[in-house]
Amino acid sequence: MSSDQPPGLDLDRLRGHLDQERPGLVHGPLTGRRIEGGRSNLTYAVSDGTSRWVVRRPPLGHVLATAHDMKREHRVIDALHPTAVPVPRPLLLCEDDAVLGAPFYVMEFVDGTPYRTSPELAAIGPERTRDAVLALVDTLVDLHAVDPAEVGLADFGRPEGFLDRQLRRWGKQLDASRGRELAGIDELHAALGRELPHSPAPAIVHGDYRLDNVLLGEDDRIKAVLDWEMSTLGDPLTDLGLLVMYSQPLELPNSPISTTSSAPGHPDPRELVERYAALSGRDVSAVSWYTAFAWFKLAVILEGIHYRYTLGQTVGAGFDRIGELVPVFIDHGLTTLQEG
Known part of the structure; x- marks a missing residue:
């Protein structure tokens, strides 16, 4: 051995x-x-x-x-x-x-670089940063343009009622992690349920689409999209909402949650949405709902981590600060939904 x-x-x-x-x-x-x-x-x-x-x-x-x-x-x-x-x-x-x-x-094995933090992205400069993030949008459009039936994935998920099931699933996840009062989270969950948009035609959904789940080549083109463990057939705009959420400046110094949005040259969320709409031809008028849903989902995930931390079930550094992030994600979700 x-x-x-x-x-x-x-x-x-x-x-x-x-x-x-x-x-x-x-x-x-x-x-x-x-x-x-x-x-x-x-x-x-x-x-x-x-x-x-x-x-x-x-x-x-x-x-x-x-x-x-x-x-x-x-x-x-x-x-x-x-x-x-x-x-x-x-x-x-x-x-x-x-x-x-x-x-x-x-x-x-694909040779390429994952960029997980703003300092990592800042090191390649604003022009290359911009190109890399726009390539992320273009690749998402390519993914959502694939006909599931043509590639043998017609039965890869259950698109009917996808958003409703997702919302209920993450509500159950939240209930399983309730160890404290969280102002606004039930309000956010309920508001998302009341304003459920009508989904476009189903597509292959990655489920965790963001910059640190792709490998970039030296030419800033995407060499590989990784981590397909949450992929399914469903509403493609859930991928867009998550990408928009990760493109919002969190403005949390020393946050244990890595984002790349504050790197110089990073396009703002509006440009990403407009590019996706132009290239895909999809109606993105409900993007605020999908972005608010992404904030809710991440709040639930973080609360689950915090809950495990309080039970002594996490290993490593940074877990002690996860709990303080959850209200920030809830607030972002509520604000996004109200502004939409």
Whole structure:
């Protein structure tokens, strides 16, 4: 067993499985390292000294099958690989827990840079920052232009009643994390329910679309869109709303939540919406609702993290400050909805 073997990745078993399923792919002993990023699933870079691949698997320990479905992730990138949407080439799906202790898939390694914070983005300068963020919009338009049926994803989700189900789902998530009074959150949830927009034709939705879930090349073009664990068929404007939310200046010094919106040259949300509308031809008049929903969703996610922190179930730095961010997200959501 390799001494630099990260937890959750048995390199000897992986090598044996690759030799059996893809003979000739690997030409030497494997090494592996964990790649940071991704909301929950584990990502590893693996190399034989000549070639590199990426392995994705669920987190260690017991997980719900629906929450970390490797087959779904593999299926969507396999379907999108021949399209204009840049995704890594999938190489293999393994549903046999005996190999790594959980299902996993292997894809090609894509050379590129993820930009997760404003200082990282600021380092490439305002012109390149602007180009990178506009490319993010253009790639989102390409994703939403893919016909799900044409790429074999007609049954990838249930678009009918999508927004209503999403709102109820995140309401239940909130109820499961209630450890304190949160002014305005029930008001925001109720207001979103009252003003539910009529969804456009369904599309493949990424579900967590933002700059730090893509890899940029040196030419500032998007080399790969990553982290498809929340993808489904649904209302494409939920992706736009999330992108707009992440493009708002948070103005929270030393925030543990990373955003890139304050980097010089970052286009403002209005320009992103107008570009999406012009390129996609979709009606974006209800974008305030989708943006407010994104604020609500993130508030619920952060409150869940804060709740686990109060129970002593989080590991690492920065969790002690998550709780103070939640009211800020709620306020943004309410303001966005009122202004819309």
